[in-house]
Structures are given as structure tokens and as C-alpha cells.
Amino acid sequence: MNKSSKKERFLEVVLKLIHKKGFKATTMRDIAQELNFEVANVYNYIDSKQSLLEEYLFDIQDEFHTAIDHVLASTHTADKKLQQAISSYIQITTKRPYEQALLVNEWRNLKEPRLQEFVERRRGYERKLQAIVEAGVKQGQFRALDIEMATQTILATLRWLYNKCLHSESIVNPIEIEKQLIEFIFVGIIKN
Amino acid sequence: MNKSSKKERFLEVVLKLIHKKGFKATTMRDIAQELNFEVANVYNYIDSKQSLLEEYLFDIQDEFHTAIDHVLASTHTADKKLQQAISSYIQITTKRPYEQALLVNEWRNLKEPRLQEFVERRRGYERKLQAIVEAGVKQGQFRALDIEMATQTILATLRWLYNKCLHSESIVNPIEIEKQLIEFIFVGIIKN
DNA sequence: TTCGTAGGTGAACGTATGTTCATGTAAATA
């Protein structure tokens, strides 16, 4: 068994446990029990409970940043850029729904100074998305809407997605999700 | 000082404290300190930490149910009903943003059997909203969209609102918010 | 005046929790 696979299994099992019980409610003893060994051994895998959370959160946050940076670097029009940003968001969420759930629900459990770092980076992501929306309005592709509110609303429609991935009976198809969400965001629900 | 005002003040101060620190992270000693008295005295106001959370959550949940029941009982068309449902949601959120924040962020801390009760009631709310969306599709006012996904997406756009109420520098105007959100949900962001 | 009640105190209790340490073992490496 190669070295990394054991730690990877550890992280995967613990991720799901934390998702189920919540970070604060998951004790080191819970983690040990889930993996069928003793508490002390948990510290052969991680430095502390805090660092465990940090590992998950900053890792998935990085993935989101990389994705939107890639979109921003392209030369497409704003509406196409927004579509790509949404598409990449959906892809990450469908691929890593548990990490995304942590990102949404457990970031409050970070402690300073990492908490501030996290919030700033998240704000950075929002600003990048907002820049796309703003460009779309200026270029006349989007209606003259409240830019910040539109951005936050778009993000809100994306943020609940992990729930569907985790609770849906059938496997979630990112292509179909994308089609639905893009339609919702771009032309709303009214006919015509 | 009349009897109820003291408990009301207690609940209001503690609500904000729990919002700031998170329910699990807020200790009985934190609560006591915030109110300038000793821990033991907290139990003259509430039965337990759990019951405190229950009080907040079921109270605000009731308010949402009452509001949507009122909309469902009306004889308007589906699109008008949806608009009213959204409007009432926004009114509650702007009036009680801290309770709404708890509803979104802290419900996981409920314990059985109240947790199940809460989740079922929430599901009930979602079904009521979904019924409106479904009627709108059947009557041809809305596009032929995935009904459950549309419902969840609409809810998602509403759920983040408390953030704006709590973090915005200026006072949030529910009328303006409603106008923006209805537009977003009904006709999207694309021009024409 | 007596008495119940609302509001407040200080000390303590049992338990849960994150973390450390000394120690052990089997396998990989040198």
C-alpha cells in the first residue's frame, strides 16, 4: 500500500464523518472509532483538529480560484465568461460535493488568523465574479441591474447545489444541471 | 419594568451573541457575561441551552409558515402567488434577520426528536412553494422547467438575503430588494 | 406583617474534549 493512499483514505472517511455530524460535534474519538483505531493514532495523520479543517477548506477554495482565474484570462464576451464561470463552479461541486458542503457550512469554525485569510479569499472570488457581471452590464449584454446584488444572487443559486448532489437518489448530471441553471439565471422562469 | 420585557431583552441580546459566535461556540458563561450576571442565573430565563435554540427556530419557522399559508389561501394566479410568497419572505427576513440567520446556519444543532420535526416542517414549506411553481408551469405562466430545481433555486436566492440585511452599511429597503429579486427570478439577467 | 415570586450569587459536579507521552511492532531501507 503506497504512502499517500492511506492518508487519502483517512481524509475521505473523515470528510464524510464531519459532513454528517458537523465539525464541532465531531470529536477526535469519533474520528478514531470511524477508522477502527485509537484516538492517539489520529495524530499520526494530522497535527490538530483545526489544521484538519484548514486542509479541507483551503484546498477546495484554491480549486474555485484556479477555475475562475482561468475564465477571467480568456478573451470571451462577458456573458460567455459568466457561463463558463457557472459551468466550472458546477463541475467542482458535482465532483467534490462534500468539500463544498464544508466550505458552505463549516468555515465559521476556522480560527484567526486563518479565518480572516479565508474570508478575504472568498471575498476575492466574489469580486472576480462581480467583475464579469459588471462588464456584462457595461457592454449591454445584461440588464442594468444592481451589480452586487446580482452577483450575490447568482452565487446563492450555485451554493445550494451540493445538497442536490448529496441527497439526490440518482447520479447528478452536471450537463443537465448547467443547462437548467444557466437558463434560470439568464432568462428567468417566465414564459416568452 | 414589566415582566416580559426582561425576558425579551434576554432573548434579543443572546440572539445576537449566538449569531456572532455560533451556537455551539456560545457557552452559558458567554451568555452570562454578555448580560453582566452569573452563569447560574441564566437558568432563571431558560430551561436549557437546547430549549433556547428551539425557541428561536420554531418561532421564526412558524412565521414563515403562516405567511405562505396566507398566500396559498388566496385566489390569485400562480405568478402572482409566487410574487407574494417572495414578498412575504423578504419582509420576514428584513424584519428579523438574526432569527433568519439562525434558521439557515444553526438548525443542525437541534437534537432529536426536535431536529426531525424541524426538517419535516421545513420540507413542508418547500412543498408549498413547489406547489405554486408547479401550478405556474401547468397554467403556462412559467417555462417548462424542472419544478423541484426551480423551487430550490428560488429558495436559494432568498436564503442569502439576511446577509445583506446584516452587513449592508445602509438600511435595507425591502421594496427595492423585492423589485430586484422578482426581476431576477422572473426574467433573468439577459437584456431583452 | 407575612409570604410568594422574580432575579441573582458562589461553589460544585460529572462528563467530554483536544492533546501529549512513553511505548510497542512490523515492514521498509541502509
Next chain:
DNA sequence: TATTTACATGAACATACGTTCACCTACGAA
């Protein structure tokens, strides 16, 4: 063969937490 490394154990620790108990004080009602 000798030694390091990865993985594992059991016991203990200091601390933090929710809750309880016995007791105190002020005050409006009876």
C-alpha cells in the same frame, strides 16, 4: 544485520462545558 519509518496503543492531562443546588435579596400582593 542494524536502523529508520509508518502505524498503532493505553494512560493520563488540563481544561471547558452544561447543569444543579443551597442560599440570598428585593418587593409587590394578601
